[in-house]
Amino acid sequence: MLEAFGLSDPGCVRSNNEDYYLLAPALGLYLVADGMGGAAAGEHASQLAAETVGEFVYKTTSREPGMLTRAFEEANRRVLEAANLDSTLEGMGTTLVALVKVDGQAYVSSVGDSRAYIYKDGQLAVLTEDQTWVHEVGRRLGIEEAQLKSHPMRHVLTMAIGVSENLRTHSYVFPLETGVQVLLCSDGLHGVITDIAIAAVLAAEGTLEEKAKKLIELARKAGGPDNITTVLLRVTDKTE
Numbered sequence: 001m002l003e004a005f006g007l008s009d010p011g012c013v014r015s016n017n018e019d020y021y022l023l024a025p026a027l028g029l030y031l032v033a034d035g036m037g038g039a040a041a042g043e044h045a046s047q048l049a050a051e052t053v054g055e056f057v058y059k060t061t062s063r064e065p066g067m068l069t070r071a072f073e074e075a076n077r078r079v080l081e082a083a084n085l086d087s088t089l090e091g092m093g094t095t096l097v098a099l100v101k102v103d104g105q106a107y108v109s110s111v112g113d114s115r116a117y118i119y120k121d122g123q124l125a126v127l128t129e130d131q132t133w134v135h136e137v138g139r140r141l142g143i144e145e146a147q148l149k150s151h152p153m154r155h156v157l158t159m160a161i162g163v164s165e166n167l168r169t170h171s172y173v174f175p176l177e178t179g180v181q182v183l184l185c186s187d188g189l190h191g192v193i194t195d196i197a198i199a200a201v202l203a204a205e206g207t208l209e210e211k212a213k214k215l216i217e218l219a220r221k222a223g224g225p226d227n228i229t230t231v232l233l234r235v236t237d238k239t240e
Contacts, residue, residue: 002101002176004030005208006231009216011188012224018042019186019229020094022050028101029057032114032229034186036160037092041083045092048082049075049161053098063102068109069169072096072161076111079162093162097128097184099233101176108172112160115190117198118174119181124199129170131159182233185215188226193218208232 004025010017018035020043033050035042056071075096083089095112108116110128118125137158159168181202190198193215201214212230219228 001236002028003208003234003236004231005212006030006032006229007209007212007216008227008229009220009224011226011228012220014227016040016043017227018046018094019188019227020046020050021184021229021231022054023231024054024057027054027057029054029098030100030184030231030233031096031098032184032186032231033094033096033161034112034114034188034227034229035092035094037089041089041092042094044082044089045079045094045162048079049094049096052078053096057100063100065107065171065173068098068100068107069171071098072109072111072169073167076161076165076167080165083162093160095157095186096161099182099184104176106174106176106182108174110170111167112157113187113191115183115185115187116172117183117185117190117195119183119199119202120177120179122203124195124202126195127172127174131168131170132157176235178235178237180235183215184231184233186227186229188224188228189215189219189230191226192222192224208234 006021006023008019020033022031033046035046052075053071095114097110097114100107113130113132116127215230216228
């Protein structure tokens with residue numbers, strides 16, 4: 001059985017929330033999107049992308065790893081199309097990280113810097129790879145981590161849904177074993193609290209709701225400069 005709980009918070013600085021999450025257990029689908037754009041454009045992009053992926057998965061009969069890549073490509077196409085048709089939505093985009101449960105395995109895809117973490121046997125690991133200037137350019141240039149944390153390009157994405165027709169999607173597969181916890185989150189969480197803090201919350205006893213609330217509380221205590229979204233999953237026994 002796969003338990004799931006999602007929670008989103010605007011944070012301490014922003015009045016609106018451009019993040020969007022989706023829990024669709026009937027489809028085995030769970031995702032987080034972090035929108036960007038002026039006015040309400042970011043909110044529109046994240047919701048449109050999430051709903052497009054949900055619709056695509058619902059209609060797809062072939063459950064294989066490439067399914068999410070194709071779903072992301074359709075979401076990208078629709079966000080680009082919506083922005084082209086409405087000048088108030090010009091420049092909108094969104095990150096996207098999604099997980100689909102298929103026959104005891106998890107298929108995960110990501111675009112941008114929303115992340116998927118796996119917590120197993122007391123160890124936390126980042127599954128996804130950030131598509132950011134820091135990760136794809138800064139580190140390769142040999143810039144030290146301490147400098148990257150305050151670098152003026154640290155918030156720049158190198159890829160997002162809705163910014164280019166040529167979408168680069170990262171995809172992963174892993175087994176859903178009993179006891180495994182998965183965290184999907186926006187950078188409003190992982191950008192302000194450490195992996196050590198995240199691991200401590202996941203290691204503690206409690207419901208997924210209690211853990212999600214604790215993670216958001218920690219992000220808010222750290223200043224909450226951005227919207228904060230978490231989707232937590234836990235395998236409680238062998239997944240069929």
